[in-house]
Amino acid sequence: MMILEADRLAITFGGVRAIDGVSISIPSGQVFSIIGPNGSGKTTLINLVSGIYTPQDGSIRLAGDTVTGLAPDQLARRGLSRTFQNLQIFSRMSVLENVMVGRHRHERTGILADLLHWPSVGRQNEATREAAHTALARVGLADVAERPAGSLDYGALKRLEIARALASEPMVLLLDEPAAGCNPVETQEIDRVIRSILKEGITVVLVEHDMRLVMNISDRVHVLARGRTLAEGTPEQVRSNAEVIEAYLGVHGSQEAAHALD
Amino acid sequence: MSLRALLEARLLPVILVAAIVIVLPLFFPSAYYYRIGALVFISALAVVGLNLLMGFAGQVSLGHAGFLGIGAYSVAIGPVQFGAPSWLCLFVGAILSGAVAFAVGRPILKLKGHYLAVATLGFGLLVAIVLTNEAGWTGGPDGMNVPALMLFGLRVHGSDVWYWIAGATFVGGFLLALNLMESPTGRALQAIHDSEIAARVLGIDVARKKLTIFIISAMYASVAGSFLALFNGLITPDVAGFLGSIELVAMVVLGGMGSIFGSLVGAAVLVVLPQVLTVFHEYEQALLGLIVMVFMIFLRQGIVPSIAAVLNGWRK
Numbered sequence: 001m002m003i004l005e006a007d008r009l010a011i012t013f014g015g016v017r018a019i020d021g022v023s024i025s026i027p028s029g030q031v032f033s034i035i036g037p038n039g040s041g042k043t044t045l046i047n048l049v050s051g052i053y054t055p056q057d058g059s060i061r062l063a064g065d066t067v068t069g070l071a072p073d074q075l076a077r078r079g080l081s082r083t084f085q086n087l088q089i090f091s092r093m094s095v096l097e098n099v100m101v102g103r104h105r106h107e108r109t110g111i112l113a114d115l116l117h118w119p120s121v122g123r124q125n126e127a128t129r130e131a132a133h134t135a136l137a138r139v140g141l142a143d144v145a146e147r148p149a150g151s152l153d154y155g156a157l158k159r160l161e162i163a164r165a166l167a168s169e170p171m172v173l174l175l176d177e178p179a180a181g182c183n184p185v186e187t188q189e190i191d192r193v194i195r196s197i198l199k200e201g202i203t204v205v206l207v208e209h210d211m212r213l214v215m216n217i218s219d220r221v222h223v224l225a226r227g228r229t230l231a232e233g234t235p236e237q238v239r240s241n242a243e244v245i246e247a248y249l250g251v252h253g254s255q256e257a258a259h260a261l262d
Numbered sequence: 263m264s265l266r267a268l269l270e271a272r273l274l275p276v277i278l279v280a281a282i283v284i285v286l287p288l289f290f291p292s293a294y295y296y297r298i299g300a301l302v303f304i305s306a307l308a309v310v311g312l313n314l315l316m317g318f319a320g321q322v323s324l325g326h327a328g329f330l331g332i333g334a335y336s337v338a339i340g341p342v343q344f345g346a347p348s349w350l351c352l353f354v355g356a357i358l359s360g361a362v363a364f365a366v367g368r369p370i371l372k373l374k375g376h377y378l379a380v381a382t383l384g385f386g387l388l389v390a391i392v393l394t395n396e397a398g399w400t401g402g403p404d405g406m407n408v409p410a411l412m413l414f415g416l417r418v419h420g421s422d423v424w425y426w427i428a429g430a431t432f433v434g435g436f437l438l439a440l441n442l443m444e445s446p447t448g449r450a451l452q453a454i455h456d457s458e459i460a461a462r463v464l465g466i467d468v469a470r471k472k473l474t475i476f477i478i479s480a481m482y483a484s485v486a487g488s489f490l491a492l493f494n495g496l497i498t499p500d501v502a503g504f505l506g507s508i509e510l511v512a513m514v515v516l517g518g519m520g521s522i523f524g525s526l527v528g529a530a531v532l533v534v535l536p537q538v539l540t541v542f543h544e545y546e547q548a549l550l551g552l553i554v555m556v557f558m559i560f561l562r563q564g565i566v567p568s569i570a571a572v573l574n575g576w577r578k
Contacts, residue, residue: 050463076465088460090453092520101453105465107446111474114445115438121445128446161460168464 002061003028003203004080004172009048009058018044020227021058026172026203026220031194033206033214035238036224037248042207043085045224046174049205050082051075063171077105079171083161085180085207091150095141098149098160099132102167106131135167136160139193155186162193172203179210187213215239223247272444275523276437282526283429287422296421298537303428304489306529307435309513310522311482314439316511317520318448319475320455321371322379325386326510329359329480331393331502333487338408338497339399348411352488359484360477367476371469386507393499405498408491424493431489432526435482439522442478451475452520483510516557518564527565531557 004026011019019041026032034042047053049060051072059068062078070078081102090098107128113121136142139159144152152160158178165173175194179187187210194204194217208214214221214235221238223230225247231238238244271277286299312326336355340346346354370381393400400406411418418427442448450471453461458468491497500506509532517528535553539546561568 052459052463072459072462073465073467076463081465082463084460088457090456090460092456093449093452097449097452101449101461101466102464104446104450109446109450111447111478114447115442115478117441117445121441124446125444164460164464 001028002026003063004049004205005061006045006049007059007061009045009055009060011044011048011053011056017227019048019055022224022227022229023058024222024232026205028171028203029198029201030219031198031204031206031217033208033218033221034224035208035211035214035221035248036230039226040224041227042224043176044227046082046176046205046207050080050174076168076170079169080174081165081168081170081172082174083158083165083176083178085176087154087157087161089149089157089160091148093149094145095147095149095152095160096129096132096136096145099135099164099167100128102135102164103128103131105168132163132167135163138166138196139163140189155182155189158182158186159189159193162190162197166197166202170202172205173197174205174207176207177209178206179208179213191217272440273437275440276433279436279523279526280433283433287425293421296425298534300421300424300428300493302526302530302533303425303432304486304493305510305513305533306526307428307432307489308483308486308510309517309525309529310432310435310439311479311486312510313514313517313519313522313525314442314451314482315475315479316514317518317524318443318455319451319472321472321476322375322511323382323476323479324379324504324507324511325382325384325389326479326483327502327504327506328386328389329363329483330487330490330506330510331389331499332359332362333484334408334491334497334501335393335400336484337411337488337491338406341409342406343399348409348492349413352485352492355488356481356484359480363477363480364473367473371472371476383504383507386502386504390499390502390504393502400499403499405496405500408495408497410495411492418492424489428489428493431485435485436522436526443522447471447474512554515564516554518566518568521564521566521570524564524566531565 002025006022006024008021008023009019010017010021022045034045036042048055051070054069059066061067062080067075067078090101107124133142133145136145139162141156141159141163149160162178178190182190191213197204206214206218218235220232221235222232223238223244230247231241231244290296308330312323315321315323333355336358337348337351340351340354341348366385370378373381394403450461450466453466454468454471462468487501490501513528513532514525516531518524536546536550539549542549557565
């Protein structure tokens with residue numbers, strides 16, 4: 001079953017076709033990676049799928065329902081969450097509170113109950129706190145739960161964003177360059193986290209530059225170049241695709257290029 | 263309950279503030295101090311509301327005195343023109359302010375930063391102009407007398423009585439604000455402050471949450487405005503003026519954005535300081551300005567958060 005499908009998406013910014021007729025079909029429970037050179041439209045595609053941009057053309061289906069044009073919060077409530085390439089942390093809040101916000105779509109909120117601190121609000125806060133602790137433990141941040149989020153280092157913040165998105169219990173999780181700027185040890189940790197996410201049946205859409213991570217973990221890889229689909233297939237198929245090698249490194253049939261994709 | 267459990271209790275700040283309200287009069291040498299105390303708590307009530315909007319949700323309002331004005335004129339016009347009881351007019355004023363905030367907030371809360379600031383500024387000016395021009399209802403620029411509040415058949419008067427009413431209401435408003443911040447709504451508001459986009463992808467309806475807190479903060483201001491009018495017995499359009507809005511913002515920032523206790527401190531400083539400085543006659547305003555500048559230079563996060571940060575530093 002396809003959990004997320006995009007059909008001939010297109011969007012133009014200032015006369016440039018940032019995404020030009022791209023279609024993707026993502027099977028449930030897999031890791032689907034989107035790769036491509038800088039400026040190929042990876043993040044734009046993710047922004048379209050997560051509702052941050054509205055496509056000028058094409059349609060998007062989530063779990064069989066047409067969701068084209070829905071706002072990010074509406075998509076989130078339907079089970080699609082994401083992280084950001086440039087971190088979007090709630091830096092005034094503690095690490096734990098960041099993840100508690102991730103529980104929002106599962107919480108009952110009533111302004112009167114919240115103002116008067118109904119007993120149900122207190123009980124719900126406890127449940128939310130518990131779930132947030134669990135999500136933090138999954139990404140290895142349990143021991144910094146009470147620290148201000150702004151005080152964590154870069155690699156930890158990357159994992160905090162994943163924990164926050166996980167706390168929302170999505171069906172589909174879009175990870176926009178989770179390993180960017182991470183050292184090899186941190187990248188290993190991201191790899192481990194993604195594998196544990198998969199075990200729960202969550203579909204992972206990965207945009208990533210770290211080829212080793214992509215090739216290790218993906219079921220399918222979709223290659224973009226200048227806003228269009230260049231190729232799609234298993235990691236092996238993509239790795240040996242001559243067009244991909246050329247587009248990716250701009251070097252004709254170079255041995256180095258083939259190595260870089262290994 | 264052990265002492266430690268009590269100290270860590272959620273309600274500790276409320277107990278502390280209630281204790282301040284109760285103990286403070288022991289140090290009052292004259293009835294005049296009750297008057298100042300009442301003014302501090304009335305201002306602080308409005309400041310708590312504005313702090314929910316500014317300090318927590320990160321949305322500025324330079325027109326909040328407009329809601330103060332709606333609350334104030336509700337308890338003036340209602341009893342004078344319609345013979346309605348003042349306490350009822352206070353509630354009607356709060357609901358009216360909430361409704362106005364809803365109508366005004368829907369279009370302008372889409373704006374961000376400076377644009378939102380100017381739009382709210384416009385709203386405040388609008389209210390002040392309407393209050394000045396509709397002289398048939400409001401008495402125009404000279405203002406109007408406000409009939410005294412009647413409670414249980416008794417006429418409420420005297421600074422000491424108002425001190426207790428304002429103090430008790432402030433403690434209530436303080437408790438509600440604290441509750442709100444420890445709820446899903448409060449967490450969502452703080453999230454919006456730091457990253458709207460991240461809040462949205464976690465399922466938070468940002469526009470709706472902003473509108474909700476704008477309405478709540480308008481209602482806080484409205485109740486404070488009603489109290490101010492009933493306490494003073496006279497009201498002019500100045501209550502809704504630009505200076506009033508700026509003073510509220512200054513109290514929020516001085517006390518500490520996002521610190522509910524800071525709202526009380528900010529209000530206290532800016533109500534008490536001008537009284538103290540009157541001994542300097544013509545230099546009063548200049549000194550006030552200087553002192554506020556010095557506060558902001560040395561306690562740049564606001565009084566309460568800055569001092570809290572220093573104390574935390576010492577503990578380590």
